[in-house]
Amino acid sequence: MNLKFAMYICKRLGMAILTIFLVIAITFFTMHAIPASPFSSEKAKSDKTIAALEKKYGFDKPVPEQFVNYLWNIVHLDFGLSTGWVGNTVAELISGGFYYSAQIGFMAALIAIVMGVVLGAIAALKRGKWPDKVIQVVTTALVSMPSFVMATLILLLFVLQFKWFPSRATDPGGLILPTISLSLYPMAYITRLERSSMLDVLGQDYIRTARAKGLANSKVIFKHALRNALTPVITYAGPMMAYILTGSMVVENIFSVPGLGRLFVNSMLRTDYMMIMGVTIFLGIMIILMNFLSDILYKIMDPRIDLT
Amino acid sequence: MQNNEVFKNPLSLQLDPKLFEPATTQEKAQQVIMRDSVSFGRDALRRLLKNKIAVICMAVILLIALIAFLVPEFYPYSYTKQDVTAKNLLPFQYSQKEMAKIEKGEKLFPHIMGTDSLGRDYAIRVIYGTRISLLVGIVAAVIVVVIGIIYGSISGYFGGRVDMIMMRIVDIIYALPDVLIVILLYVVIKDVVSQSKNDLIVRLGAGMVSIFLVFGLLYWVSMARQVRGQILSIKEQEFVLYSQAIGASPARIIRKHMIPNCISVIIITAAMQIPSAIFTESFLSFLGLGVSIPMPSLGSLASEARSGLVSFPHLLVFPALSIFLIVLSFNLLGNGLRDAFDPKLRS
Numbered sequence: 001m002n003l004k005f006a007m008y009i010c011k012r013l014g015m016a017i018l019t020i021f022l023v024i025a026i027t028f029f030t031m032h033a034i035p036a037s038p039f040s041s042e043k044a045k046s047d048k049t050i051a052a053l054e055k056k057y058g059f060d061k062p063v064p065e066q067f068v069n070y071l072w073n074i075v076h077l078d079f080g081l082s083t084g085w086v087g088n089t090v091a092e093l094i095s096g097g098f099y100y101s102a103q104i105g106f107m108a109a110l111i112a113i114v115m116g117v118v119l120g121a122i123a124a125l126k127r128g129k130w131p132d133k134v135i136q137v138v139t140t141a142l143v144s145m146p147s148f149v150m151a152t153l154i155l156l157l158f159v160l161q162f163k164w165f166p167s168r169a170t171d172p173g174g175l176i177l178p179t180i181s182l183s184l185y186p187m188a189y190i191t192r193l194e195r196s197s198m199l200d201v202l203g204q205d206y207i208r209t210a211r212a213k214g215l216a217n218s219k220v221i222f223k224h225a226l227r228n229a230l231t232p233v234i235t236y237a238g239p240m241m242a243y244i245l246t247g248s249m250v251v252e253n254i255f256s257v258p259g260l261g262r263l264f265v266n267s268m269l270r271t272d273y274m275m276i277m278g279v280t281i282f283l284g285i286m287i288i289l290m291n292f293l294s295d296i297l298y299k300i301m302d303p304r305i306d307l308t
Numbered sequence: 309m310q311n312n313e314v315f316k317n318p319l320s321l322q323l324d325p326k327l328f329e330p331a332t333t334q335e336k337a338q339q340v341i342m343r344d345s346v347s348f349g350r351d352a353l354r355r356l357l358k359n360k361i362a363v364i365c366m367a368v369i370l371l372i373a374l375i376a377f378l379v380p381e382f383y384p385y386s387y388t389k390q391d392v393t394a395k396n397l398l399p400f401q402y403s404q405k406e407m408a409k410i411e412k413g414e415k416l417f418p419h420i421m422g423t424d425s426l427g428r429d430y431a432i433r434v435i436y437g438t439r440i441s442l443l444v445g446i447v448a449a450v451i452v453v454v455i456g457i458i459y460g461s462i463s464g465y466f467g468g469r470v471d472m473i474m475m476r477i478v479d480i481i482y483a484l485p486d487v488l489i490v491i492l493l494y495v496v497i498k499d500v501v502s503q504s505k506n507d508l509i510v511r512l513g514a515g516m517v518s519i520f521l522v523f524g525l526l527y528w529v530s531m532a533r534q535v536r537g538q539i540l541s542i543k544e545q546e547f548v549l550y551s552q553a554i555g556a557s558p559a560r561i562i563r564k565h566m567i568p569n570c571i572s573v574i575i576i577t578a579a580m581q582i583p584s585a586i587f588t589e590s591f592l593s594f595l596g597l598g599v600s601i602p603m604p605s606l607g608s609l610a611s612e613a614r615s616g617l618v619s620f621p622h623l624l625v626f627p628a629l630s631i632f633l634i635v636l637s638f639n640l641l642g643n644g645l646r647d648a649f650d651p652k653l654r655s
Contacts, residue, residue, distance in 0.1 A: 144636035
C-alpha cells in the first residue's frame, strides 16, 4: 500500500461517488419531468385528496428543494413511501426483495466465476482436443441465448415436465433453478475469457522458465499460469454484476421469485414512481460499487499496470 | 555537357558511364511487380472469405434479412388478423373451417408454425419479430459507428484537456446501467409517445423510442474509446505531421488519414455491439417494455408463449430459435471479422 495506490483508490472512489450522484440526479429529474402527477392515474379522486396526498409525499414543494430532501434521505437509507403498495416504505420493500435477489445473485456469481475459470482453464490446457471443442461449442451457444429463453426452457423441463423442483420459489430448493439459469450466461462468458487469457499466459517466457527448471506441471499451472490468467476475469466482475442484477428481472418473473427484479417490474406496472426511483438508484449504486471494487482488485492482482 | 558523350576523368573513382547500356523493353518488363498490390481492406476480405464459419454466418444473416424484409410483402396472412376458429393450431395444422374450404377445392397456405391463442398465424408474427430485431441491430450499429467515430476521433486528435474531459464523460456514461436507463425513459415518455402526432413514433411505441434514445446516449462509448486509442497512436506518425505541415485542416486529416486507419477497430467493435443491442431489445420486450401491441417482437412472443408452455411449447421454440440464430451468427461473424482485420494476426 503505497501513496500512489492510495491516491488511485481516492480518485476511483471520487469517480464512483460522482457517478452515483449522477444516477440519482438523472433518475430524480427524469421522473419529475413527467407531466402527470403520480396520483392522477387513480380513479375518482377530488383535487383536494390529490393535494393532501401530494403534501403527504412531499410533492408540493419546489423541485430543487425536493431533490435536496431526496438526496438527504437517501444518505439515511430512506427512499420515501411507496404509492403502489400503500403503507410500506420503499426501503422496506427493497430490503424484502433484496433478501431473495441477493441469495440468487451471489450464488449465481460464485457459480459463474468458479465454473467459468475451471472450464476455461481446462479448455486452454486441452487446446484443440475434444474437451476444448465441446466447451467452445457449448459456451458459444450459451452466450447467444437470451436469458429469458434459457430460464423458460429450464422451467419447462425441470419444473413442468419432470417435476424435479418445486414450482414455488419460496419452497426449499426453489431458488436452485433461478440461480442456475442466471449463472449460465456469465459462466460461458468467463469460460471464453479465461480460455483466451490462459492461452496467452501459457505462451509466456516465464512459464517456459518454470517448466525448464523442472517444476511439477500442477505447480506451473496453479502457481504461475492460473493466477496470472485471472486478471481479465476480474475486469468482467462489474459488467457481470450489471447482468445479474438486470437479468434477475426476467428470471425472477419466470420463476415467480418475490425478489427485487420482480418488484421493479411490478412497480412499473403499478406506476409507483417512488419505487421505480428507489430501485433504479439502488441497483445503480450496486453496479457502480461493484465496478469500483473490480477496478481496485484488478490493480492489486496485476501490479504491472500503470496507476493513472 | 551538351552532347550525349559523357567524359570521365581518368583519375576519378566514378564508374565509367560508357560501360552502361540502355535496358531493353524485356528487361524493363522484369522490373514490373508481378502481383497487384493488395490493399488492407481487400486482404482482410480475402481472409474473411476463407473463414468458412464466417461465410456461413454471413449467408445465414443475409437469408434471415431477406425473409424478414421480403416475405411479409406477399405472405397470405397478416400479423394482426385474428381468426377465432383457428386458435392454437399446431404447425401445418388446419382449422375445421379451413379443412372444409380445402375439401371444396380451395388452396390454402399452411400455417407453417401454427397459430397463437388469438388465432393469428404464428409464422408471420415470428417474421415480423425478426424484422424488429434486425432493425434494432442495424440502427444500433449505425448510431454506434457515427457517434463513436466522431466523438472518439475528436477526443484523440485534440488530446490534452479536451481529451481528458471527453474521456471522463465516457467513463461516467460507461458506468451507467443501460437497462435501467431504458426502463426509466420508458416510464417517462410513455404518455408523450402515445399522444404524439408523428405516426411512426406511435407505431414504434414508447419502448422502442426509449431503446433507440439509449443507443444514442449510451451505446457508443466503447466505440469512442477504441477509436480514440487508435487515433492517439496514429497521430504520432509522420504522414500526419506531413499533412499538418502542408496545411490540411484537422477535419480533413481525421477524415482522410485517421479514420481509414481505424477501420478494422470500427468494424470489429460495431459487429460486437449488434448482438448486445438485439439482446437488450428482446429482454425489454419480454418484460413488456418493447414494441407496442399488436406489433410482435421476438421477446414479446416468447413472453406470450409462457402461458401455454406445456401444451404449446412450439410457440416458445420458434421465436427462441430465431433470436438464437441471429445472435449466434453475429457473434461468430464478429469473431471472424476480428481474426480477419486484426493486424497482429496478419501473416
